[in-house]
Amino acid sequence: MKISQWKYPILVSTLCASLYAIPYMLDNPTSEPEYEGTGNEETSCPISIRVDGITRPVPLEEYVARVVMGEMPVSFPKEALKAQAVAARTFALRTTNFGEKSIKPTVEDQVFSAEKDVPKVVLQAVNETNGKVLTYADELITAMFFSTSNGKTESAAAFSGYEIPYLQVRDSKEDEESPKFxxxxxxxxxxxxxxxxxxxxxxxxxxxxxxxxxxxxxxxxxxxxxxxxxxxxxxxxxxxxxxxxxxxxxxxxxxxxxGYGHGVGMSQYGARGLALKGKSYEDIVSYYYPHTTLQNFQGVAPACLKDSLPDNTSK
Structure with a gap:
């Protein structure tokens, strides 16, 4: 997949952190991650992610699994977890410039779970979307996401002043079922x-x-x-x-x-609601990121997830 230089600005980092970290931190006190690796760091992976505060680089697909754990309740339908995996993978590759830069393990970038056990459904969600990313005009998108909308998502233009075709106002009535609505x-x-x-x-x-x-x-x-x-x-x-x-x-x-969060991009509770209605992860990401294309990123090896987590996965 050919990836061009960024035409659209990255909206996250300092903007996002100041807007939604405060309420998140109140409910989710954080400490430095204690992730110690998987015991198989010699696995040859095309791309690994350097996470601030963690000594060893994390293979991309394992990183995605641990972000899905950290960002979305694992009790959500698998199609919602798969949509989260696609968003997390896309966000990580763009934010780190394909692994060249490090990424924060908190809401400033993406919450990285250092828990030892990775639920089976999370691994399935990541495996079944292996290498899938979202692009617009042959460039990785800024795949913003948040917990719960007020019934509509927010546009990038209203959030930051930048008009971005794939970050527009979308109805998200399913969010009314969220405990954080x-x-x-x-x-x-x-x-x-x-x-x-x-x-x-x-x-x-x-x-x-x-x-x-x-x-x-x-x-x-x-x-x-x-x-x-x-x-x-x-x-x-x-x-x-x-x-x-x-x-x-x-x-x-x-x-x-x-609502709960900045409101831009994919609503996680909205994704849950769509999945419960029978929508696929492709439907979900297409809805919340309109005008984007779901593509295969070739720099991902399935073994970087499957082989790196052989013994520490829960049922």
Whole structure:
């Protein structure tokens, strides 16, 4: 597969980290990975991934399996796991420039699981998509993904200002089944004032004006003679999403949210819902990454997954 130089900007790294790491970290405290390899590091693999904090390079397909473990519940339907494997593989190859650069093992890039046991269904999902990647105009795409939408995905243009053909608003109603679909946080007026660093009163809270984009997420918050970007409010308040409502009840500020994550690309709970409806992984990635092509990347050897994990796979 011929891969050209990147025509479209990579949106992840610092942008993504600042937008969704905060709520993720609250639910998922992280520590340095303790992955020690598979015991068969002499396996000859065309591409290995260097993961920050891990001494030995990880064969690409094993890396993909461990990202699937780290990023998506293994109880999800296999077709959803396969879609995650394709996204993870594509993301890793693009982010590392085919293994030349290292990658972070956290939400800043992709969560890498250092657990010893790799579930059989995860290995099957990776094996059955071996070498599959997503491209647009003969280049690997920026395969962004997230947990749960508010019912629609976010466009790259709304997220970063860059128009990218394969990162557009998509309906994702299946996300309503996610346990993270809705949430609520409360603040006292004193807590609110401390976070913003300026004084507010109840009348100003009630007068807040939320300007939304086409996906229903807050683009701008206007209040107290000032304006804030919706993503800035999400970061400031530690919200799981930029789709939020603000109300005042019994002198308490109530912020309700829909969705979990930045909203760009593939919704993991949306992928689950589509898989439960009988959609294949090809259907899923085609839906969430429109105008892309599913191709075979030739720099992958099946043995780099099968032979490298002979004894530490769970049923």
């Amino acid at each position: 809705s949430a609520k946080k409360t603040f006292t007026l004193d807590e609110w004032n401390a976070l913003f660093g300026i004084p507010w009163n109840e009348a100003q809270i009630k007068a807040i004006d939320l300007v939304r984009n086409s996906s229903g997420r807050v683009e701008t918050m206007k209040a107290n003679q000032q304006e804030w970007n919706g993503r800035k409010i999400r970061e400031l308040l530690g919200l799981p999403s930029t789709d939020f409502q603000i109300s005042l009840k019994d002198e308490t500020i109530v912020v309700t949210t829909k």
